[in-house]
Amino acid sequence: MGKYEEDAKRLLKEVGGKENINAVTHCATRMRFVLNDPDKADQEAIDDIPSVKGMFTNAGQFQVIIGNDVATFYNDFKEASGIEGTSTEDAKSVAKKNQNPLQRAVGALAEIFAPIIPAIIVGGLILGFRNILEGVDFGGATIVDRSTFWTAINDFLWLPGEAIFQFLPVGITWSVTRKMGTTQILGIVLGITLVSPQLLDANEVASTAAADIPQWDFGFAQVDMIGYQGQVIPAMLAGFLLAYLEIFFRKHIPEAVSMIFVPLFALLPTIIAAHVILGPFGWWLGNIISNVIFAGLTSSVSWLFSFAFGLLYSPLVITGLHHMSNAIDLQLIASEVTSHTTSLWPMIALSNIAQGSAVLAVIYLHRGNKKEEQVSIPAMISCYLGVTEPAMFGINLKFIYPFVAAMIGSGFAGLFNNFMDVRANSIGVGGLPGILVINSQIGGGYLAFAISMVIAIVIPFILTVVFRKRGIFNKEDREDSTAELAAVGATAGDIGLSSSEEDTAASLTDTQKVTEKLFAPVSGELLKITAVDDPVFSQKMMGDGYAVKPTEDQIYSPVAGTISSVFETKHAIGILTDSGVEVLVHMGLDTVELKGAPFTINVKENDQVSSDTQLATMDRKAVKDAGKQTDVLTVFTNGDKINSFALVGEGEVTAQEDLGEIEVS
Structure with missing residues (x-):
């Protein structure tokens, strides 16, 4: 019996059975499905499968996050389903066929x-x-x-x-x-x-007479x-x-x-x-x-236009249609009619802020839920800096009511913003920093945009709290469920455990804590995991960690331990530390598609490694030429063993440099 045989059988059933699977493959952390009918996938039931850490849909693929052991899970899934897998590129090709012409056009724009x-x-x-x-x-x-x-x-x-x-x-x-x-x-x-x-x-064309145009x-x-x-x-x-x-x-x-x-x-x-x-x-x-x-x-109905745009921009992000706004914004900036400014971008920045404010309200409502805060706090920060996907997919869409509250707040902020004729000189700077690109000479300028930001913070926060307390757009996250959240940090007796459970809890509390040193796996720029351009990693679905944007090709071990796995596609290596922390070293983003070509592996399973051990060589030029990012990630995939995690270094780091430590229970 395979390690994940039961979970694989459950996943096969909950994605709609063998007949609903058009193609299936996997990367370093995810099972990637192309489903004939995505609506048949029971996401709630899939989320209850013990080995599943999360799921999302992207570019026509239904992706189920398994973690470092995905290759083993994939083999058990093949045995349970009788389906032979396809390559990642083939799966992508099939997924595109499932997209309508508009989705393909938007994908091309993106x-x-x-x-x-x-x-x-x-x-x-x-x-x-x-x-x-x-x-x-x-x-x-x-x-x-x-x-x-x-x-x-x-x-x-x-x-x-x-x-x-x-x-x-x-x-x-x-x-x-x-x-x-x-x-x-x-x-x-x-x-x-x-x-x-x-x-x-x-x-200069508009101001040049026709006869003077060369x-x-x-x-x-x-x-x-x-x-x-x-x-x-x-x-x-x-x-x-x-x-x-x-x-x-x-x-x-x-x-x-x-x-x-x-x-x-x-x-x-x-x-x-x-x-x-x-x-x-x-x-x-x-x-x-x-x-x-x-x-x-x-126009005379500009209030309706701006409210609708603010209200609906977040749903557009879910569908991917928001990528069209980049082209429209840039076209507005290029136009003489708009005085080379755009009114859309300020409203997009306000939508970012509104989503972040809804997450802030969830943090307030769920205060004490340490596990959720590992996702919600970074997601809120990224929203306020202009990136909404972690907040929307990790928190707001999960509960629905904060997402709706953010939409409404964004609509009112956009309405006020357009009423004051606030415009931006350029695009790209979203969230709170968006005020830097506001045109100070047209309309309400900085002051009006600052008021719009306050609206985008206050209304979503208040509505999120009200919706949750009154059960509006909210079927699951009721006020009476806070007892479970309040139990975090309580003693065993406080939450009514049995005597044997109390003994277990006491023994865990008394377990001696140990620390593991962390090192830079490669020379380059040290990044927080939330800054990585991949939602699975940036939302910490795989666990906490850090990344380095490399300036060299030599990849070293970020911890001392034993090699637990080397992926067939060579882009990822698993390490088990002496204290039992599972560490994933992931070279590049989406590099599973490169089938190992840019990587030379220097270690094998069961090898003992330390910070002096060169794990691999990554041909950064080949990775970049393939259109992939070269970030090297260090991810702790069994975060339940980690009490605390801190990095002492920041900015530019050198390979093998001491970066900090994790405390392990």
Whole structure:
């Protein structure tokens, strides 16, 4: 009988049986299902299976979190179900077939914008800071009016701000080619041709007389020499045309000469089409979208529009449709009609705050529940900093009533925000830091947005408390269930244990506590686990831990102990410490799909290791070229054994450096 045979049989039954499974695979921590009918999966029953640590749906896959022993579970599941697994890539391919055209389009948008969001965030912070330097009046003069030093700083910061937003088409065309698996340098060159200094700047077109717009005169035709600085749609259209032309010519040009003719026949026609057809069409379409949205935000029913947007943005995040807002926001910023600002982004930042405030109320209502606080407190912080998924999937959607309270609070905050005509100069900076990108010259500026933030904090908090106490949108988390929560930390006698249970509790209390030292597994930047771009790890579904964004390829053991497992795909290694802590060393994110190619493993099961032991080598360049992140994670997967966990280091660390310790009972 397999270790997980009973749990595997229960999972097979609760996902809807063998006939409901289209494909199944696993990664380092999760079972990944593509279900024919996802509604047949009984999530409450699955959550009750002892070996299941959580579940969520992403990109058409129903993912069940098992933990470090997922490979063993997977083998038992195959035995119980009689289903042979598929590769992760095949599962993804099948999952995409289950998505409708809108979901696939939104997924494509997400994949295009995700790699350039960090640059947009940096640009937003820079613009926000420059906005304060040159836009805020302090006693009749701005900071740059009063200081030569700050004037120079303001002028210098124009360089990165200009590079990020003026040359945004370069990032978009590169990202499209990256997503499509075509030649990325051609995407960069195409983007440069859209923003070349030889062209009339897109921001100057509206103020330039038609007769003064430069042209290429071919005799039989004239083409306007107009740039597409900051434009989104022309760059996306051009990027996709380039990618599809390259794919087409790769199939039809002999390999012996493909190095010469594929780039030539793909790039040159795309550049021509971009300036003759795609650019003007994309500009026209972008202006229509901007005008329609701006009209909705400034019409007599703008209050309804803004309330609905604030109310419904969080549900859009669940579906993934919120990725469309990035393109719309950037299009609004590129438009002369909106004075190069957007009214949508401030409302998105307020939605982040509202979700975090609902979690804050749950923390207050469930105070004393230490296990839940391991998820709720980091989730609240990440919300206030602009990332809502941990809070929504880890807490608010679990109880429903805080999610609804956050939606309502976000709606009222958005309504007030739009009433005061608050706008942002850029996107990417969400949550409380979102105030840095607010335009101080239009509408209510900083003060109005600050009031909106207060609304987004107070209303969700109050409504969450009221909904819970009165049972509104709340079937499970009743007030009378707090006895269980209050029992945390109580003595055995206080909660009515039997005499044998009291003895067990007393013996556990008396158990001597030991500490385990923690070390940096690789040189690089030390990160909190909540900063990792994977909800399973950032929400601590697998357990607490830490991560390092590496600057070297050599991976060392973060603890002393024994190798308990080496994953077949080489991207993860399990270690058991002498005190019984199960440690997962996970190299990169989603690197199970790379099938071990970038990894060289130096250890085997049952090897004794310490901080001096090099576990593996990770080819960071190969991981990055595959579109994956290189974060190296150290995760404690049996957190019930850990009393406390503290890191003494932060920022840049060196491999094998002493980072802190965990206290184990």
